[in-house]
Amino acid sequence: MSSLFKWYGSLGLATKQFIYLFVFTLFLVLVLAWRNFHDSEKLLHNQVVRDAELLVGRTNQYIDASLDNVENMLLLLSTRSDLLKEGNEETALDTLRKFADYNNSIAKTLYMVRSDGKVFASTQVNFEIIGNPHLPELYKLALENYGAINVSEPYYSPMSGHTLAYVLPITDARKQVQGVVVAEVNLDLLTERIAPMIYQSYVLFTQSGNVINRLDSRDKMLPVQPAVYPQVLQESFQKQLVTLKVGVSRIEGNSLKPLVAVKSTRNRLGWSLAAFIEEDYFYQDLQKLNNNYRDATILWMVALLFSAYILSRSFTNPIRRFVEKMDRLNDVQVVAKLPVTRSDEIGRLTQSYNAMLERIQNLLQKTKSAEEQKKEYELKMLRSQIAPHFLYNTLACISSLAKQQRIDEVRETIRSLVKLLSFSFDKQSEFVSMEEELEGLRMYMYIQQVRYGDQYQYELDINPGLLQYRILKLTLQPLVENALFHGITPHHGGLITIKGRIEKSMFRLYIRDNGIGISRDEIGKLLNEEFDQARSKYRFTGIGLRNVHDRIRIHHGEPYGLRIRSAHGVGTIIRVTVPVLLENEEHLGIWN
The missing domain is CATH 3.30.450.20 (PAS domain)
Structure with missing residues (x-):
């Protein structure tokens, strides 16, 4: 079956349409022919049965009339x-x-x-x-x-x-x-008078099943006992006569041939008349009708083949010419619109094709603009990676620690600063693992805690299984920096919690602080390019929330980026949504 579908799929549109029209219409014709033949057969069957019921009823009335004559004679003689x-x-x-x-x-x-x-x-x-x-x-x-x-x-x-x-x-x-x-x-005379009234065969029998009429020796329908003359019905068949329902029923005759039995109601003597018709009898008159259907089907198939071929060609030839014109297009940047010379579906298809080319050109322009914007943001990030005030204050802190002979803290601070600078200046890839991003954040927070003491606290709640996933470099640090200096510092200390989860097949990070919070009006301005945050002199990178949001969307598309929720006096939650990427999947952006 799969090979048949594969073969059908490899055919051309004209051949597919031809096969479909031919097979479907032929199937419809055959179904209609079969149904009409079946209905004709059923109609003939019902007509013959109704005629048989009528004849049986009239024959039964004749038998009653004949017996009435005998009864009248007896009444007169009595x-x-x-x-x-x-x-x-x-x-x-x-x-x-x-x-x-x-x-x-x-x-x-x-x-x-x-x-x-x-x-x-x-x-x-x-x-x-x-x-x-x-x-x-x-x-x-x-x-x-x-x-x-x-x-x-x-x-x-x-x-x-x-x-x-x-x-x-x-x-x-x-x-x-x-x-x-x-x-x-005289039962022989009664039989002679009844026989012409019935189609094929009949039996007149009493309530106990005893047959009243003499069976015709030429009758081959009813099963009789062998080597018995006059003919006598087989006992099994005779017993079935008594159980037949009044009306039409089915019974097996001689050689198990199916018979249609039409049984009358009992007369006043308790006798019943059953007429029998062979089922093959119904199909004899249908043979001519069957031949007519066969001839009509053959003629219809020939006409259908020709009409389906012409119809399929009338549809596919314009499409083929349209495809040939499309194949001549080599450069979508410089496109000459196809001329619209038809007003039917092919003409509308040409118009849609021209409109599609315009949309492709607009999309290419937008893509080019987005790539240029991406590069601009990258350059902006590299130019603003280091804020001089951060270096000045960090070095001043190291000098103060050295004067206090806190050698271990001096050594650890310098080590953290060197690693942080190396992490920031590394240009091999814009993507880093979650583990590397957290390590850069740890070094940044260590320097801030050395400078300002334990008023800045942070906690990590990220499953170790998530540390292998890749995110854009410097995604968390600007967000934590924003929470420190705009949320916790005015609050004179606090806690920042960072959580990571896989939700709805996306990697989500939650940065929460218990600082002073942000008003609803300010939240609307944070990610608006017209109201980008002014850089704080305390910042290490100078990269604002808007910058992080735009970088994520440039790389991954509209469904990703930042969402901010805050309550004044309670704190702020920033949700970062990025795709789930491994190291070999960094190139899978929206442009691929």
Whole structure:
């Protein structure tokens, strides 16, 4: 993946834009095509399922209507108790034949069973030859629910084949049971009438899962038991029929092929009708739509390739010409502005480029001016490193100590003065380590303490790990000198504390004194170049706060320098902020 991004990054702008436009648009087209195809598939699926639900509902209504016809026949025959009387046998047989022949019913064989066991059938000759062993059970079934029609489970009858029976008691005027009327349903005829109404396959089954209709031997969708005729559903599939929810659900058919099952509500006999549709059926009509999408996608890809190429070239050619003009520029000091000949984005880019050249020239001038100012401050610092009054007073102090025979103090004072002068005159580098800066401060404070006694005290609170960092030479000494003669001396003594910390990735030094403090108006003037401090005759270097502040900013930039806070009568705190630099990082200024 990284190599792919690397390869893409090495391409030209025109090629990148071409690839991006092509890939993005192609992806968008494919997503839209897939979504439309998916929506079409879903729409077709829902339409077929809705049609199937409608057909199942209507088929279920037809089954109820057909069964109503059988029930009406039974109700009419149940009122003819006179047919069961002695001597009316021929009338009974003739009535049964008429009901069986002249009614458009799915009833195949009608029986009237007298209480003494005498049986009359609509096809009496066949019954006398073949018989029907199920009649005693059907007689008992009719008496189980007195006065109402009962329906048996499906069974095989010698007279009617695969059938089920409607049974109803026959009573006389005194409500005495005289016999039972039985109608065996022609399930084959029911199957023939239902089959054209369903798309592919269906099953009509009872609450216990017994299949009512005869299965079509040509049906390859539903799993059946092998080597059984007539065909019988596998028990596992038959059990699933009972658990199917009303409406649309999914079930596995023959060879585990997925089927969509549409199940109706139960009719008043507790029967349910389930129609089955192969899922592959939904995709057959989508093949033509799929081919149309494929052809349209190919044409779109060709058109997209051409249009993306033309579009990318129209963008990049003006930019290439603009780059060629820019490459002709060699010296930014002497720059001829590019002519603006367009009013579009390229023209605005040319205007921005011309404005950028002007800003670069102004920045170069400011940089040059800052460098000159830096050199000026350096010369100013070197010229004012030694104040004559400081040398005069220090030598006078040494002479006084010599007269008092304080040889050790004379020797230490001279040593401190020599080191201090060497530290000040050393021009090898403007940067020193924090340890060297503190050593120079120590020598300065020793001389001042020898001259003025213990009224000048100072403390250091700097972690030894910070002594390796580099700062500008003579950064602390002028600040301590300012605290001595403007804060502590008018206060007749005091303490100066110097702390060092690393805060927010910057090196910060805090110089605090407990002198007389500075008013708010004076603080605003201290770092203002218009109100630079007058040099005190007591100063060693003569370098004021403004000088230190400017030197830091010249070397390191605007975020660095001095911040002063003071309270009158309490003291003053000066915060020095410089970057964290090691010896090999001194050259890392704002100009690099």
